[in-house]
Amino acid sequence: MTSETLSPPRSETGESTRRPSGRSLSTVAKAVLLYPVFIALSVIIIFPLLWMFYSSFKSNTDIFADVFALPKSLYLDNYKEVFQLAGLGSFFKSSVIVSLVSVLGLLALSTTAAYAFAFMEFRGKSLLFLLFLLGLMVPPQALIISGYGWMSVLGILDTYWALIFTYFGWSAFGILVLRNAFEGLPREISDSAKVDGAGHWARFWYIVLPLSRPSTATVAIFLFMWIWNDFLYPLVYLQSEERYTLPLGIMFLNGQYAPEWGLQMAGLTVATAVPLIVYYVLQKQFVRGIMAGALKG
Amino acid sequence: MSANQVTTVLPEQQTPSSRTGPPNHPAGRKEGRRRLELVAFLGPALGFYLAFMMVPLLGTFLISFTDWPGFSLEQIDWVGLDNFRELAGDDVFWLAFRHNLLLLVGAIVLNTGLALVLALALDQHLRGSSFFRGVFLMPTVISLVVVALVFGLGLSPSLGFINPAFEALGLGRFAGEWLGDPDRVLPMILLLDTWSTFGLYMFLLIARLIAIPKELKEAAAIDGANELRTIWHIVLPLLRSTITMVMLLVAINSLKMFELVYVMTSGGPNHASEVIATWGYFQGFTATRVGYGSATLVVLLVLTFILATIYVRRFRMQDDL
Amino acid sequence: MRLRASHRRILSISTALAAGAFLAGCGLAGGGSDAENDEVVFWHAFTAGAESGAIKSILDDFGEGQETYTVKDRGIGNEEHFTVVRTGLAGSSPPDLVHYEGYQQTRDFAEAGQLLDLTDFWEKHEDKFILKESAERACTYEGKIYCIPYTFHSGFQIYYNAELLGKEGIEPPETFEEFTAAADALDSAGITPVSIGAKDGWPAEHWWMNFIVQRCGVAQVYDVIDDNGAKFTDECFLQAAEDLAGLAEAGYFPQGASSDDYGAALSVFASQKAGFMQTGSWYAAELLDAPTDFEYGIAPFPRFEDAENTGDITGAVTHVFGISAKAKNPDGAKAVLDHMLTEKSTATWASAGLFSLVEGAVEENGPEEVMPVWDAVLQADASLPWLENELPPGVGEDAIYNGSAALVAGRMTPQEFVESIQAALDKARQG
Structure with missing residues (x-):
């Protein structure tokens, strides 16, 4: 159009x-x-x-009375309750640890693997790539029961490792996107490296990674969002409250028999703020990527 | 632009034989190093992938051949293909299957289209583009719990804002029950899915657009091509592989759609928004038929895999496939 | 360690596949949590509102009263609770004490050998309990008791907005005929008569059940459930479905009743937009915990003047506590249970508006708002548990939930409704 x-x-x-x-x-x-x-x-x-x-600045009764009206006064009790929620600090800590370690690890795993798929030749490459693609198609809830058994066999149930290792298995998205990005890099650039006689590591680290920063940042942003917001795996794999991640902790705010909308909104606002901040930090990578492109171009 | 153009071999190995995989002739030190490098680059991802994705998946595959209420392992009965036979005669499954196909077509058109148009529009570098880019990302950033809460209330006939908004615009005859109306619920799910995911696809396209050297576009402009022609003849061909990939992602995510339906309607009213993933979950978790539920999800996975493989081959996402 | 053998099988398959280097580094030590002997791990669904406050105070009290055990409790929201409990009980480090809903769940867990036989414990405490028949039914599997019933929730009442009714000069109805007259009066005054959010099915199902107990009686429902010659297509079930459809046709429900969920319905009622709402006695506890800014009333569900059965109600034991068969600390779990059954604990529970099953607790400590409902429970001949707790999920949570919502929306006739439920039941029995 x-x-x-x-x-x-x-x-x-x-x-x-x-x-x-x-x-x-x-x-x-x-x-x-x-x-x-x-x-x-x-x-x-x-x-x-x-x-x-x-x-989130309205009391539950006020929300009930008129769901979409603006708050009449600044009602802060929801936030007070959220911040007094026993363990909010530790929920936060858990989420940060799990998300950061998982995302950094996943980035390392998927950039290297994507590089191998883009720039190395080996037998069975296309089959292996399809195998990774399969991982992208698996509905996460399909793995809960057998995954739980597996974690329990490994003896890492109720630890951060259960989550982190599980997320490490989710490299397919990064590999697909980054392979595409790496293969799209201008040919002269990778060739110039070849002429310089740079090995794979040097080429990966000094040329391919810096040039594909926008794509890597995109992958990082989305991996972070998914892991930060994931609810299913923490729910089943974690049992001790002190290891709960934020989405699990926020569940405490929901009543069994009556919706605590005000409280939930406050909790969700807090939980949503983090991914947004992460995005705005990472978006600098984006801008830098643009500038880098401009300089080269 | 295609893969094999970029594919390079190690500088030390520019002999023709090096292109044909691990050769049979005695592998020299170089060959050893090459393998070592391959293992270093690919090994870690593959290891974790096998250990934490494929192992549980294999477990699910095995469970799909059993009758198992899911309480203790002793209750497992091997039933062979019974679950799959039952699935073939399960009306709800076929209904869900149809919904999945409808959503798939809808998502490919709507989601890819919106993402592409917006990515190109934001690439025009109008003032405020980065602000809008940030806004468009927001739905993808937030948890689906938020989507459920906000739109669950928003679409509510007694409390929500959608119906009053329609009436205010003089379109009162379009007001309705939305999530409770069997005819409207599926389109609504499609719209909500688009709302909450197009940002991802838009971003993938933008990331690729950024990497297109400006000189290419400028060269075209100097040749007298207008911007639309530049987009059509220069930009889109360069984006082709990314668009192909985005469509693949849209398709995969649409087929395995679960959370959104689960939190918005749980497949209701009366299965009108049931998809295969929610039906498998209901059978496995609520109805305590883990074997049957697993079989349902396995069928979904196989279906997705077949479609994806056809697609990948058809569009030659990899030249070596 | 029943799971060992099968685990080993899975393990051998998996190790063959998984990258060996990684697994070797990881170590395959079994055993999950490193709970100490004096720690009692307790999973429950009391995450907010009246129950959460009451359970906290009971557990705190337990901690102060003795020094042998410490309770480590974990609250899991209602929707997810069952999923987590089920996976947890099947795993290698289950909780010691676990809260769930009884009935079919007891049978499932007990059949799988996941619950400790509590028959002796029950016999020790049995005399304290009232409504013993319901209580035992919720916890029995093959003649043994596997859990301790704790709370009874009644479904046989209606909440009303006393201010709205008063303004229109309407008395709280005692009979169903008075109720429909009141609803007509509200309707003509431009007020939604009844708030209902039937999207998830069960709120409409609860209405149907309140008609069933009057049209059929509890005994006949069990004749269907136990396959003793009765069917859901019998006249009285159809009549009850017609009663419900009649309310919808009369326009007593808000527009889009089947698009709104329970939370939205509560909001409509709590914001004074509707005169009546039917839901369980749990809402009474919520209202006490977070009062509305208008005067409300709770009345026993209005009965038909011409009903067949006048003594039965709906309601069931909804909180039971079991001990995991693989509990690391079964004695500690029993000590916690002992404590929960003390007079002080049951008083705490009852004063929060929750119907404790321990004799005298509600009478002596229950808030006055809930007493009419409690009296009705005590006077009832029999009580019908939520159908989904007694029927296979394919019947309860599929056919009945979906059908009830469709019935209220006018997308299914009463005849189709009962037929679909019976068909689902027949199918479940074949499979």
């Missing part, structure tokens, strides 16, 4: 692509066309989250 809508201002583009120094007609046309779409989508996305945020 973009093809029809964007065609009129074609004649100007030849000059304007240099840098957006002179505001060309095309930029204006794009703005007129795209901003409404961006804004409409943003509303659909932000409103529900905003609602969760301001509802």
Whole structure:
């Protein structure tokens, strides 16, 4: 659909692509066309989250009374209760440990494996790749029962290792995405390394990784989100409260027979804040990636 | 752009024979080092993958041939293919199967389309692009518990905002029951799935777009091509492999869709939004038929694998396949 | 260590597949948690509200009263509790003491050899209990007692908004005919008569059950469950389904009743948008824990003037405690159970509005708001447990839940409804 809508201002583009120094007609046309779409989508996305945020400042009764009204006054008891929740600190600690170790480990595992798939030749490569793809298709809930038995055989039930090792098995996503990214790198660059006589490690570390930073950051962001928000595996693999991760801990806030919406909103707001912060930190990698691309390009 | 263009061999090994895998002739020191490097790069990921993905998966495969209430291992009865035979005559399974196919087609069109259009639009570097990029990512960042809570209430006919919003816009006749309406629940699940996942796919595309050297686009522009033509002739071909990959991811994630349906409707009303994964979960966990539930999930996995393999071969995601 | 042999089999298969180097480094030591002998691991679902406060105070009291044992308790939210308990009991480090729902769950766990036989313990305490028949049914498998029943939840009551009713000059109804008259009056005053969120099925099922006990009686339901010649397609079950469908047709339920869940229904009632709501006695405890800002009332469920059966109610033992067969500390678990059955503990439980099964506890400590319901429980001839606790999940949590929601939404006729349930039951029996 973009093809029809964007065609009129074609004649100007030849000059304007240099840098957006002179505001060309095309930029204006794009703005007129795209901003409404961006804004409409943003509303659909932000409103529900905003609602969760301001509802966390309402008492349960106020939420019951009018679910979508703004809070009449700043009701802080939900947050007080969340922060007084026995063990919130330790839930946080568990989540941070598990997520960080898992994501860093997964990044190491999947960048190296993706490199092997992209730049090394070996027998059975395509079969092995399909085998990894299979892991991407496994519904996590299909592995709960046998996974639990396996962890118990390994004697790591109720430890962080049960989660971390399980997540280490989820390398398929990173491998697929990063292989694609590595193979998309400009050929001259990898060739120039070849001419320099650099070995695989050097090429991996000094050339391939820095150049594919946007993709690696993307993979890191999403792995972090998934692991941070994962509920199923911690629920079954962890038993001691002091090792609970945040999503499990927040479950304490939900009543057995009556919804504690206000409390839940506050808990979820706290839990959601972390992945958002992580994203904004990692997004710098993105920007840097853009600049790196610009320099090379 | 394809794999074999980039595929290089080690500098020390530029003899033609080195391309044909582990050779039969006596492996020299170089060959040894090559293998060592391969093991170092691929071994760790493969080890963890086998130990923590394939082993439990094998367990699930074995369980799918049993009748097992899931309480103690002594109760396991080997029943061969019985579960699969029963599945063939299970109406709910076939209903779920149909829903999965509908959602699959819907997700590929809607999710990939939205992600691609937005990725290209954000690549125009309009002012505020990075802000919008951050906003578009948000749904993917938050937990599905939030989605369930927010949209569960939002779509509620008695409390929610969707119906009042329709009425305010003069579209009152479209107001309805949404999640409780058998005709609307599946499209609603598709929309919610798109809402909560398109950010991932958009980001994958953006990450690839960023890596396209500017000079390529500029060169095209100097040749007098307008931006749409540049996108069509330069950008899209470069994105092709990533789009192919994104579509594969969309398809896989759509087929194994579970959490969203589970938290929004548990497959209801009356199985109108049942998918294979939720049905397998219901059988395995709620109905304490772990064998049958595992068989259901195994069928889903095999189905996904077959479709994915066909797709990968058809679109030559790897030239060596 | 019953699991050893099979585990070894899995292990041998797995080691063959898994990367040997990794496993060697990891060590294959068995045994999960390193619980000490004096630690009692207790899993329960009391995560919030009245129950969570009461169980905490009971356990604190236990800790202060003796020094031999320390309780390490873990609360798991309702939805996930069963999944976790089931996996936990099957694993190598199960909890010592475990809370679950009784009935079919007792039979499943006991059949799998996962629960300790508590017959002796029960006989020691038996005399303290009331409603003994229900209590034993919840915990019995093949003549032995495997758990200690703790709480009874009644389903046979209706909550009403006293202010809304008062404004319209409506008296709390005692008969069903008075109830429908009240609902009509509310309806014409523009107030939603009855709040219900039937999306998950069970809230509508509970209505149906309250009609069943009156139209059929508990004995006939058990004739269906035990396959003694009765069927769900019998006239009285159909009549009860027609009663429920009739309420929906009369427009007493809010629009989209089958799209909203239980939480939304509570919200509608608690925000004074509906006159009545039917749900279990657990809500009474919630209301005491977090009071509404309007006056509410709880009345026994209104009975039909022409009902066949006038003595039966719905309700069941809903909290039972079992001890894992592989408990590391069964004595400690028994000590905790002993403590939970003391007068002080049951008083704490009852004063939170929860119906303790220990004689006298509710009478002496129960808040006045819940007493009419409790009196009705004590006067009842028999009580019908939640059908899903007594029927296979394919019947209870599939056919009945889905059918009840469809019935309320008008997408199924009463005839189709009872037929679908009977068909599911027949199918479950074949399999």
